[in-house]
Amino acid sequence: RRRSANPVAPHGPPAMTKSGTQNGAWWTLSSAMMMMLVCGTVYAFGEFSSVFKEEDGYNLSQTKVQLLALAANFGNYSCLDAGMIISLLGTTAAMAYGCVLACSGYLLLWWSVAFDNGELPFWCLAVFCFLYGHGCGSIDNGCTSELLADFPDHKGNVVGCMKAYYGLASATIAIVYYAIFSPVKTSFLLFLGIYSAVMGLLFVPLVHRTRGKVEEPKDVVSRKFRLLTFGLLGFAILFCLVNVLSPFIDQLPGRGRVVWIPVLLLVCAGIASMFQLARPAPGAQPNLEFQLQDTPGEVTLVRPAPGGGRPTPRDTTGVGMLCELDFWLLMLVLTAAQGAGLMFMNNSGQILPALAGHAGKGRVTSYVAVISVFNSLGRLAYGNGSEAVKARVSRPSFLVVSLVVLTCCYTLLYFLGEPMLWPAAVLVGVGYGGLWGVQPVIVTELFGPTDFGFKYACSNVAALMGSFCFGTLLAGGQFDRVATERGESPFCYAPECFDVAFGVAAACGVPAIGVGVWLWSRTRWVYDQLGAEQE
Numbered sequence: 001r002r003r004s005a006n007p008v009a010p011h012g013p014p015a016m017t018k019s020g021t022q023n024g025a026w027w028t029l030s031s032a033m034m035m036m037l038v039c040g041t042v043y044a045f046g047e048f049s050s051v052f053k054e055e056d057g058y059n060l061s062q063t064k065v066q067l068l069a070l071a072a073n074f075g076n077y078s079c080l081d082a083g084m085i086i087s088l089l090g091t092t093a094a095m096a097y098g099c100v101l102a103c104s105g106y107l108l109l110w111w112s113v114a115f116d117n118g119e120l121p122f123w124c125l126a127v128f129c130f131l132y133g134h135g136c137g138s139i140d141n142g143c144t145s146e147l148l149a150d151f152p153d154h155k156g157n158v159v160g161c162m163k164a165y166y167g168l169a170s171a172t173i174a175i176v177y178y179a180i181f182s183p184v185k186t187s188f189l190l191f192l193g194i195y196s197a198v199m200g201l202l203f204v205p206l207v208h209r210t211r212g213k214v215e216e217p218k219d220v221v222s223r224k225f226r227l228l229t230f231g232l233l234g235f236a237i238l239f240c241l242v243n244v245l246s247p248f249i250d251q252l253p254g255r256g257r258v259v260w261i262p263v264l265l266l267v268c269a270g271i272a273s274m275f276q277l278a279r280p281a282p283g284a285q286p287n288l289e290f291q292l293q294d295t296p297g298e299v300t301l302v303r304p305a306p307g308g309g310r311p312t313p314r315d316t317t318g319v320g321m322l323c324e325l326d327f328w329l330l331m332l333v334l335t336a337a338q339g340a341g342l343m344f345m346n347n348s349g350q351i352l353p354a355l356a357g358h359a360g361k362g363r364v365t366s367y368v369a370v371i372s373v374f375n376s377l378g379r380l381a382y383g384n385g386s387e388a389v390k391a392r393v394s395r396p397s398f399l400v401v402s403l404v405v406l407t408c409c410y411t412l413l414y415f416l417g418e419p420m421l422w423p424a425a426v427l428v429g430v431g432y433g434g435l436w437g438v439q440p441v442i443v444t445e446l447f448g449p450t451d452f453g454f455k456y457a458c459s460n461v462a463a464l465m466g467s468f469c470f471g472t473l474l475a476g477g478q479f480d481r482v483a484t485e486r487g488e489s490p491f492c493y494a495p496e497c498f499d500v501a502f503g504v505a506a507a508c509g510v511p512a513i514g515v516g517v518w519l520w521s522r523t524r525w526v527y528d529q530l531g532a533e534q535e
Contacts, residue, residue: 024210025150026224026278029158031203031210032143033165033274035095038102038196039143040169042076042136043375045069047174047368048185049349052125053490057117061490062350062483064122066476069346070468071126075105075133077464082138083318083453091146092208094453098138099200105132106193113186135196137460140166144440145453146207151214155441156390157225160383163436164232167376167429171239174369175267178246179260216280224277229384235270236373236380238263243369313529315448318455326446329519331462333399334435336512339466340406340505341432344424345371346471347498350479354497355418367425374429378402381430382437394527395438395445400516405431407509414502417495445530446523475501 021027045068052060052068060068082094108128112120143162151158177188214221242249242263249256321327344351348371349364356363382402386395409427413420443459444452478500483492 021210021212023214023216023278023280024212025214027210027275028150028207028212029147029162030274030277031206032095032147033162034203034271035099035139035143035199036162036166037169037172038099038199039136039140040166040372041102041106041173041192041196042072042133043167043169043345043372044173044192044368045072045346047177047349047364048188050364051113051185051189057113058122058125059118059490060122062479062492063472063476065490066346066472067122068125068129070472071129072133073342073346073467073471074464075101075130075135076137076140077460077462077467079134079137079141079457079460080454082141083451083455083457085138086142086145086453087451091142091211091453092204094138094142094145095207096200096204098135098140098142099196099204100135101138102132102135102196103193103200105129105135106189106196110186110189110193113189132192132196137457141453141456144456146211148440148444148449148452149213150211151221153218154214154221154225154387155444156383156385156387156395156438157222157229158383159440160380160385160387160437161225161228161232163383163433163440164236164376164380166436167372167379167433168232168235168239169372171236171243171369171372171376172267174243174366174372175239175260175264178250178255179257179264225384228274228277229380231270231273232376232380235267236377238266240370240373243366243373246366246369247363313526314446315450318451318458321447321451321455322458324447326519326522327458329515329522330396330399330442330446330459333403333512333516333519334439334459334462335466335469336508336515337399337403337406337435337466338432338463339470340410340509341428341435342463342467343470343475343501343505344428345375345432346467347475347479348425350492351498352421354479354492355421355495357493367421370422371425371429374426375433376429378430378433378435379437382434383441384437386438386441390527390530394520394524395442396516396520396523398434398438399442400513400520402431402434403509403513403516405434407506407513410502410506410509414499414506417499446526470501470505474504 049065049068052058052065053062082097085094085097105128108131109125112125112128144159147158147162148155173192176191177185180191216224242259246256249259252258316324348368352364352367382398386393386398405427409420409424409431413424439459440456443455447455475498479492479497480489482494482497483489486492486494
């Protein structure tokens with residue numbers, strides 16, 4: 001099988017062209033991961049959402065706060081326009097578009113709290129949340145589409161590492177908050193807006209200049225991904241430690257800035273070190289699996305033999321995918337699993353005090369950050385783990401593992417309550433995060449690379465539906481009802497604020513596991529063929 005030498009594949013992924021920069025693919029990866037920190041701020045909603053519940057401001061109920069989270073999720077997971085932008089204008093256009101929207105959304109939220117606190121109608125706040133969420137989703141779609149094309153033989157590695165960095169965003173942003181802004185959350189929104197703009201201005205042009213198919217041998221690429229994986233693991237451990245210790249650090253003079261600022265500088269140095277991946281490996285030769293073919297005015301890469309990027313057994317159009325039963329089975333599995341994960345993550349700022357009482361209110365930021373750390377570890381483990389065993393284990397089986405983890409977690413939360421609070425943060429983080437470590441690769445392996453931006457955007461709608469059903473209707477509705485009955489609205493400090501939601505999430509997980517096993521069974525032929533081609 002040969003890939004077409006045409007550098008512009010209509011409605012397809014980015015052309016596999018040779019980068020004009022040495023090791024340009026690694027420059028692109030490092031730049032894209034910097035922008036993934038912008039995407040991941042969509043998970044930081046729990047860190048600033050309390051500003052909308054203050055009595056001298058908007059004084060929103062929990063249901064309305066969850067509607068704001070839903071608006072952000074709706075923007076994040078409904079990025080069909082970003083998919084079309086990628087097909088028409090390229091991946092960097094989608095990245096730039098996303099950075100503009102994210103910057104606008106955060107700055108408008110900051111303005112609404114800093115200068116018009118309590119004055120703007122609720123729908124305005126929802127639109128602002130939609131804007132920053134849609135920006136985050138558009139950046140994610142652009143980065144994912146670009147990197148899957150640049151690292152076709154290491155899809156699991158690149159998605160796992162990229163999405164792990166995405167998951168670490170909340171923990172990274174929490175350190176910025178502690179070091180600079182604590183306890184003022186209004187200025188934190190201003191920072192998020194400025195940060196989104198700066199990342200776009202710095203790194204979108206860099207990606208545009210350096211993108212291209214990785215040229216190094218497979219063993220060198222694999223070794224670099226192992227280094228990146230260990231680096232991200234070290235980040236996760238550091239973030240977990242400092243956030244768990246944050247109540248003690250905050251008791252130091254100046255709210256612990258003597259500790260937080262050095263930690264922030266260490267994090268910045270670690271982030272900058274990613275660009276060292278672009279250095280050529282000693283003695284490494286360019287990958288000879290692809291040979292250069294020169295034509296007037298262009299350089300393309302032509303595959304001389306099967307293997308390498310592994311052509312997929314089927315490659316449908318975006319519309320054709322919507323007619324496949326396997327797609328709708330995948331959507332059912334993702335809706336149940338991502339809905340269960342997002343229900344916990346979007347309500348984590350209220351779940352902790354509900355189960356731990358008033359004493360838990362002061363540890364919300366640490367709790368959100370711990371979830372973020374294990375969310376990242378789940379992405380890292382699933383992405384790299386699925387790549388390591390791809391010849392023997394199909395990736396849809398990892399979806400079933402996540403469903404089992406989430407179902408067990410909610411079952412234990414329902415029966416045990418407070419003792420499961422921190423273990424649940426670990427289990428939900430890993431179970432939910434792991435889904436994103438394999439979802440983009442599953443989409444391209446089951447349905448092919450054509451119209452990938454559109455296909456990926458379609459699969460993300462599952463998270464939106466799950467967030468609405470589980471997070472807003474189920475958890476948000478129960479919280480407000482119980483809080484009103486107890487006379488504590490807009491807060492609630494009792495396990496019954498969420499126990500029904502936990503029970504329903506656990507019950508929904510059981511049939512979802514069955515659907516996941518059905519999907520795994522139906523798609524085994526795809527992975528059998530991919531494994532045979534790899535050998």
